[in-house]
Amino acid sequence: MNDQVRNIAIVGGGTAGWMAAAALARVLGRQAVGITLVESEEIGTIGVGEATIPPIQAFNSLLGIDEDEFVRATKGTFKLGIEFLDWWRIGHRYFHPFGVYGHDFGPIPFEGLWHRLHQAGQAEPLDHYSICAMSAAAGRFMRPQPGGNTPLAHIGYAYHFDAGLYAAFLRRHAEGWGVTRCEGQVTDVHLAGESGFIEAVSLADGTRIAADLFIDCSGFRGLLIAEALGAGFEDWGQWLPNDRAVTVPSANAGPRTTPFTRSTARPAGWQWRIPLQHRTGNGYVYASRHVSDDEAAATLLLGLDGEALAEPRQLRFRTGRREAFWVKNCVALGLASGFMEPLESTSIHLVQAGIARLLEMLPTRRFEQADIRRYNRLMTAEFESIRDFLILHFRASERDDTPYWRELGAMTVPDSLQERMRIYAETGRIFREADDLFTKTSWLAVMEGQGLRARSYDPLAAAMPLAEAQARMARIATVTKAAVGHMPAHDDFVAKIINGTVA
DSSP: OOOBOOEEEEEOOHHHHHHHHHHHHHHHOTTTOEEEEEEOTTTOOOOOOSBOOTTHHHHHHHTTOOHHHHHHHHTOEEEOEEEEESSSSTTOEEEEESSOSSOOBTTBOHHHHHHHHHHTTOOOOGGGGOHHHHHHHHTBOOOOOOSSSSGGGGOOOEEEOOHHHHHHHHHHHHHHTTOEEEESOEEEEEEOTTTOOEEEEEETTSOEEEOSEEEEOOGGGOIIIIIITOOOEEEOTTTOOOOEEEEEEEOOOSSSOOSSEEEEEETTEEEEEEEOSSOEEEEEEEOTTTSOHHHHHHHHHHTOSSOBOSOOEEEEOOOEEESOSEETTEEEOGGGTEEOOGGGOOHHHHHHHHHHHHHHTOOBTTOOHHHHHHHHHHHHHHHHHHHHHHHHHHHTOOOOSSHHHHHHHHOOOOHHHHHHHHHHHHHOOOOOOTTOSSOHHHHHHHHHHTTOOOSSOOGGGGGSOHHHHHHHHHHHHHHHHHHHTTSOBHHHHHHHHHHTOOO
């Protein structure tokens, strides 16, 4: 008996919709399943981000996308991490790099040795042990160089790109793989009387689209998952109170394009800066009970590096997640599944994670509840792990210069984050749980950058003689600095891609 899903309908386009369409079409093939995407040019879309994290490389690879072609099509640049300004204290800077800090020494973790030497006043700053942090500061970039015991083999990177151009790029690929695009607005969702499953959606022009599986990419509204199927929303405003953003593109300024995202703490939120080939993306994410929309827009405009290229655009949102991401025969992706404070550029990753798990748990037309429960459990864990990492940035700050920062400094954090912070405060230990998105490098960068300090260090670090520890750590810093000198300027690397001359 063949119970395979034969038809999939994706409601909503934008980045999330076309990521889903492209991935499903590429993996399943046009002969196995029919895929229809419904979107309306009248409604438009909200881009889910212009900055990404390294896992997007795996997604593009799954699609067979050539990286140079992708960078040209999306006006992309490269990202080695995030620079944080004024987060711990006003005037303080730290960098959250991709890749790794140094390397472990057998069972002895790098961070254990670093804490040991740092507490003795004998360690370099963390950045000196990271090829990504050092090359970002120097404005340099290259792809990892495989083979050999060199930091150049461990360059971690992601991208900055125009989200609208990325969606259009994916659309071209998806349609080439057999996806049918249908223009129109959904006016009705038809449910089966007995099962409550979605049978079809109707468009304003009377078109009826039936499918076995529906994917909701309709944005904050959650047309299918929430309005039709009643999935509730778990609000995380008590920990992540930012509920609005104002955005504006600006002209590129300065002698070079930086290979990193910049996040600057503001009196009632934070401001991003994302450099692309043709412009810079800017936004101020803020808590509306602490600043007015007009004040936020003024703060954003005053903080631009170059001339504003459009009028500021306001967005409203709630941070949190759906109580269930998969209900009956409907899976929510993108903003329909929830909204995550965009501080660490995880929006597109959460779409990617949802698609990957859907492919892993691709249902039959029986829609087994065990599959659905597992999907919801794993996506819940993903959201909550990212939530805790984001809360850390706000809670650990020593800023108390505005009511916003005083409120964040006094909040009670989830038990899962409290445990991590207490372990770190005692020994500097960092653990990466099985399903954690963020690595030990990420947790170490932010914990130290936000002013958390360990009272001691991992006992394993005491197993190495002090002189040997000093020599090994010094060599990592020396080799890392030398490796940066072999890298070209970021702008030169991007220019070669644009010109088709990159090696």
